[in-house]
Amino acid sequence: MLFAIHAVDRAGALPTRLANYDAHKAFLSDTSRFGVQIVMSGPLVSDDGQTMIGSLFLIEAPGRNEVETFNRADPFAAAGIWEKVTITGFLRRQG
Numbered sequence: 700m701l702f703a704i705h706a707v708d709r710a711g712a713l714p715t716r717l718a719n720y721d722a723h724k725a726f727l728s729d730t731s732r733f734g735v736q737i738v739m740s741g742p743l744v745s746d747d748g749q750t751m752i753g754s755l756f757l758i759e760a761p762g763r764n765e766v767e768t769f770n771r772a773d774p775f776a777a778a779g780i781w782e783k784v785t786i787t788g789f790l791r792r793q794g
Contacts, residue, residue, distance in 0.1 A: 701738065701789040702766045704756040706775070709782040716751060722774040733769040735760040753781070757789065 708716060730737055736759045743753035754775065760766045766786055770776060776784075 706781040706784045707753040
């Protein structure tokens with residue numbers, strides 16, 4: 700099953716995001732221990748097209764529990780970067 704993770708940063712979180720970026724990237728390099736696979740992911744950006752303001756993931760997983768466990772273990776979550784995280788099931792129609 701596919702799940703979308705939509706995570707919006709707290710106001711002023713950019714310096715903390717940048718400080719934790721290498722740990723976040725390393726964490727995403729192997730998700731097998733969580734039983735999930737990243738279909739695609741990347742930062743959400745403001746209207747200037749550059750300033751990172753959140754994260755978006757499309758995850759393939761057996762169920763919501765695996766996705767929640769994966770998300771909680773992300774270094775960005777541990778650093779308190781995200782103000783709001785929404786995990787929603789997703790049905791692919793195109794692409």
